[in-house]
Amino acid sequence: MFIYNVTFKVSWNAHDKWLEWLRSYHIPAIMEYNSFSAHKLLKLHNLDESDGATYALQLFADSKADYNRYIELHANEVATIEQRFWGMEVFSFSTLMEIVD
Template sequence: MIIYNVTSNVDETIHDKWMAWMMEKHIPKIMETGKFYKIKIVKVLVDEEHGGTTYSVQYFADSREKLEEYYKEHSPELRAESQHLFGDKVLQFRTELEIIKEFKSV
């Protein structure tokens, strides 16, 4: 399994608009692609020296192939929409993670 992680630092001036867009439009659109079986949005608990609030959005895919399909078929349009709406008010970096094993408490 693969986690596609997008970390975003969101400027306070657009925070509420960005969060509403993520919850009501962006994440539902991504779920509709069928490439991910689960998405989590989490707040990074750190005081940013340059301000803003940082979030990690984790997109869980069954395989690397599903992630590659997402990149090819959906990512350019969705990234362009984010850039158009928020410009440099949201700074992002992306990482890909492979789940080796999960441990759970019983």
């Protein structure tokens, strides 16, 4: 199993609206692509939060092929939508992890 992890740094100015958008629109839209079987949203702690909160969205893919399909077909569109909605209020980066044990 693979975990596509997207980390977000969200300004306090946009925080509440962004969190609602993420839960009600963004995550459901990603899950409709059928590349991921589950997801978890986590809030990171013990970080400097003076300029905003940090979250990690973990999307679970049953295979590398499922992840690759999402990246090839949908990732750019998802990033464009995020940028259009939130601009400089949200910074994100992604990593791919594989569950080993």
